[in-house]
Amino acid sequence: MVFAGITFSKELIEGLNGILKTSTGLEVLRFSSCVFPGDKRFDRLATVLSLNQTLETLDFSDCGLTNRLTSSIRKIISGHAKRRDENIWLRDEQDRTSETSVKGLLQLVLAKNSFNDQFVSDVLPVLNYDQYLRAIDLSGNCIKVNGIINLIGWLCTARNVVNLDLRENPGYTDAIHKRLMRELVRNIKRSKKNKVELRKMIRKEFITKELLASCEGNEIEEHKQSSSQKKLHKKKIKKREHRNVPLRKTVTEEVKIVKEVEKPIHEEVKAQNKIALAEDYKSISCTDDIVPRTGILYKHL
Numbered sequence: 001m002v003f004a005g006i007t008f009s010k011e012l013i014e015g016l017n018g019i020l021k022t023s024t025g026l027e028v029l030r031f032s033s034c035v036f037p038g039d040k041r042f043d044r045l046a047t048v049l050s051l052n053q054t055l056e057t058l059d060f061s062d063c064g065l066t067n068r069l070t071s072s073i074r075k076i077i078s079g080h081a082k083r084r085d086e087n088i089w090l091r092d093e094q095d096r097t098s099e100t101s102v103k104g105l106l107q108l109v110l111a112k113n114s115f116n117d118q119f120v121s122d123v124l125p126v127l128n129y130d131q132y133l134r135a136i137d138l139s140g141n142c143i144k145v146n147g148i149i150n151l152i153g154w155l156c157t158a159r160n161v162v163n164l165d166l167r168e169n170p171g172y173t174d175a176i177h178k179r180l181m182r183e184l185v186r187n188i189k190r191s192k193k194n195k196v197e198l199r200k201m202i203r204k205e206f207i208t209k210e211l212l213a214s215c216e217g218n219e220i221e222e223h224k225q226s227s228s229q230k231k232l233h234k235k236k237i238k239k240r241e242h243r244n245v246p247l248r249k250t251v252t253e254e255v256k257i258v259k260e261v262e263k264p265i266h267e268e269v270k271a272q273n274k275i276a277l278a279e280d281y282k283s284i285s286c287t288d289d290i291v292p293r294t295g296i297l298y299k300h301l
Contacts, residue, residue, distance in 0.1 A: 030059035046072035050079025059109040112140035117147035135163035145171035
């Protein structure tokens, strides 16, 4: 359901609320460049949207929303998160692991409005509680550096988010863009474990082509780095083996040479000892009392 360039009156808002209460198959609701009658009427609409059980994409782009409607946005996010938690815990333990089967809000678009850093600080506690949102678009608002840094800090722990658009904000810089892309690519890689959910997010355009291209390029670079590191490791091992082989050969050869040199020397020493012993036996007279014990000559005095 798409509404574009419509100025809603009180009667039109009440009629829309009645339709949303009875709707059982609405997944996408977009308000583009629309004007709402007042904060109270918008809050009633937010209450009805928070209770809808099939809504997945909610778009309020270029609707002139300000920080006065922060409580209404908080109500929508927290309403879907609480309902999902209750439905999951009421299930049996076997079905409790399949959180993706519980329908609810997956994409929230608040682009081209007038939200600033105060809105970010007020919404972050609700975002920390929610574990189901996949894509948030806050581009074209009035968020400065502090607000953007807080959102990126939240993204470091919110591994369920695969797209956070913060472009066209006063605090958005090239350095922040690189850091944001690193976090998003990391989350996309983690979500690849569930291929069914990843295909669903790509089909519903929660993940942009730019993110997919950067993710694939990052994977290719990592694969190249890992393969190059493996090649360098193999080369180092080969060099070490090449250096050690001749050393081992020379050592064995030296041992053989030493053994060959020492062998005749030992034989010659043994022969000389035999001759010396024979001469000693000859020089001993028969009158001497010789008691041979363990090869030693003792004279009886």
